[in-house]
Amino acid sequence: MLPDADELAEELIDLAVPLEDVDDLVRMARRVRDDPELRQSLENAVAGLVHDLGEIRGGADLPDLDWPAGPLQRCFPVYVLVAALPHLRRHHRERGIPADITRRTLADLGRNMTTHRRRHGRAGLAAPRWLTLHWRGELYQLGRLQFQRAPLGPGTAAALAAAGLDVTERTPCLNLHIPAYTGPLTPAACDRSLALAADFFARHYPDEKHPAAVCHSWLLDPQLKRYLPAHSNIVRFQERFRTAHDDPEPADTTPVRFVFGDPDLPIADLPRHTPVERAVGDHLRSGGHWYIGHGWFPFPST
Secondary structure: OOOHHHHHHHHHHHHOOOOHHHHHHHHHHHHHHHHHOOOOOOOOHHHHHHHHOOOOOOOOOOOOOOOOOOOOHHHHHHHOOOOOOHHHHHHHHHOOHHHHOOOOOOOOHHHHHHHHHHOOOOOOOOOHHHHHHHHHEEEEEEEOEEEEEEOOOHHHHHHHHHHHOOOOOOEEEEEEEEEOOOOOHHHHHHHHHHHHHHHHHHOOOOOOOHHHHHHEEHHHOHHHOOOOOOHHHHHHOOOOOOEEEOOOOOOOHHHHHHHHHHOOOOOOOOOOOOHHHHHHHHHHHHOOOOEEEEEEEEOOOO
């Protein structure tokens, strides 16, 4: 189910896998092809991933490889995703999704591996389940933002219904995500993404209506306005949204992970080079907490 060495290397490069990881992944793939137990594990994992492909399931769990800890165990999910590529590409073709959108969406694999290498200094995936959203046709990169086909949760559904929208819990929506390594979060870039998304989902998912775009992110914590100027990209991103509900549970490690790359860094040692770094670190050092914000706006944006 895995391509041969030359084709595998090309696939990994197309998926934006860090170049320092490509040769090792190609070399280890021989063991996966040749070992009956590993090959069976791969086939089972791919079958589970692509079952009901295109249905909204919130991703899928990739099984842990019953294998000694090491690079093969850490990278086994990469082989599952590569082996599942023909299924996903066929699904995209059936939906009429352009190949360039497929390529840009799946390049998140390489970003994920880059994050893992920066934190741990070795190959691996930072969040395997996250990537299954891309591989199941549930999430697409459209310009600067990612859009996930997802059901409304109870809190957000209640807020939308109170605002007059005809929705209930489980009504489909588009969940916005802000990937790293894709440029500044400028208003123009967000406007372009929203325009692309409006056309994309009307064209390729005409059977599915999305009355709202929602976002669940620490970037929507209103406390950021205390530290960032009104013209900052983050503040202007926040202003697109209406508040759905408040989250009472602190999420202090979340901004530390996304801004500095490691949620376990000591707060006292967090750098202060950029306005966002200063905001995150200074707020925590002063005894404050960060929270996940929950926002929404009608979709298409008006």
